[in-house]
Amino acid sequence: xxxxxxxxxxxxxxxxxxxxxxxxxxxxxxxxxxxxxxxxxxxxxxxxxxxxxxxxxxxxxxxxxxxxxxxxxxxxxxxxxxxxxxxxxxxxxxxxxxxxxxxxxxxxxxxxxxx
Amino acid sequence: xxxxxxxxxxxxxxxxxxxxxxxxxxxxxxxxxxxxxxxxxxxxxxxxxxxxxxxxxxxxxxxxxxxxxxxxxxxxxxxxxxxxxxxxxxxxxxxxxxxxxxxxxxxxxxxx
Numbered sequence: 001x002x003x004x005x006x007x008x009x010x011x012x013x014x015x016x017x018x019x020x021x022x023x024x025x026x027x028x029x030x031x032x033x034x035x036x037x038x039x040x041x042x043x044x045x046x047x048x049x050x051x052x053x054x055x056x057x058x059x060x061x062x063x064x065x066x067x068x069x070x071x072x073x074x075x076x077x078x079x080x081x082x083x084x085x086x087x088x089x090x091x092x093x094x095x096x097x098x099x100x101x102x103x104x105x106x107x108x109x110x111x112x113x114x115x
Numbered sequence: 116x117x118x119x120x121x122x123x124x125x126x127x128x129x130x131x132x133x134x135x136x137x138x139x140x141x142x143x144x145x146x147x148x149x150x151x152x153x154x155x156x157x158x159x160x161x162x163x164x165x166x167x168x169x170x171x172x173x174x175x176x177x178x179x180x181x182x183x184x185x186x187x188x189x190x191x192x193x194x195x196x197x198x199x200x201x202x203x204x205x206x207x208x209x210x211x212x213x214x215x216x217x218x219x220x221x222x223x224x225x226x227x
Contacts, residue, residue: 004158035215042119042204042217043159056214090159092215104215106151106159 002027004093004107012113013081021076021110025093031055032074033104034066035090043090049074050096078112086114117142121205121218128195129226136190136221138179138205146207148172148181148188149215153202162190162203197225 005024013019025032031050035043048056049068063079072093078085088111092104122137140146150162150172163172168183177192188205205218 033215040220042206042219043215045214045216048214058214092159103161105161108158 004091004105006089006091006107006110008110009108010111010113012115014115015081015083017081019078019081019112021078021089021091021112022073023076023091023093023107024073025091026105029093029095029105030072031094031096032068032072033092033094034074034076035092036060037088037090037109039087046076081114083114086112088112117146117207117209117216119205119207119216119218121203122221124202124220124222125224126221127224127226130197131194132225134190134192134195134199134223136203136205136223138188138190138218140186140188140205140207142186142207142209144209146209148179149206149208150177150179150188150190151204151206151217153204153220155201159204195223195225197227199223200225 007022033048034046037043045058046060047066052068066076068074088109090109091107094104118141120139147166149164151159152162153159163174165172165181168181171180179188179190202220202222204220206215208215
């Protein structure tokens with residue numbers, strides 16, 4: 001079975017631009033979470049979606065938004081990009097949301113560079 | 116709030132050496148504890164987990180025991196291999212299981 005897939009693999013954007021990152025969860029998984037991993041640091045939680053509803057949000061500005069589609073895939077959108085948004089963006093899927101959602105499986109990530 | 120503190124790296128060892136990577140946590144309630152590994156060029160992989168006090172997680176020769184009295188979850192391996200070279204992250208989930216809180220990571224390099 002395919003694992004979590006993310007696209008694109010790499011992306012270069014300019015300050016002030018907008019970016020959309022995409023994630024397809026493992027087949028049968030209904031929950032998707034997004035994390036930001038700045039170089040040399042651990043991943044930081046951004047959002048979790050389960051059954052197309054937001055179930056958790058980390059400490060990120062409103063420039064960050066996400067949504068989940070009926071097929072459980074997800075998009076992460078970032079507006080008005082800043083240099084500090086340069087990072088590896090990780091998507092993780094899990095079978096369920098809520099208290100059972102700790103079994104998360106991570107994708108390879110999208111490397112975003114903002115110049 | 117909940118947090119994880121882990122041993123700073125990089126850690127460099129010779130093949131077949133004993134490995135310990137220290138991890139301590141701060142959390143309310145009864146968190147679940149994890150070690151994740153990130154091999155070069157690959158995504159994060161769950162290495163092992165423990166969901167209650169005194170549980171021992173183990174996988175691929177690695178072990179960690181959930182110690183509530185010392186709020187620790189140290190990673191150990193008796194004999195490391197070159198293929199264990201990677202970045203290791205200690206992590207926890209608290210009352211909000213949707214949110215994994217990661218430590219800053221420890222880079223491990225194993226010399227042949």
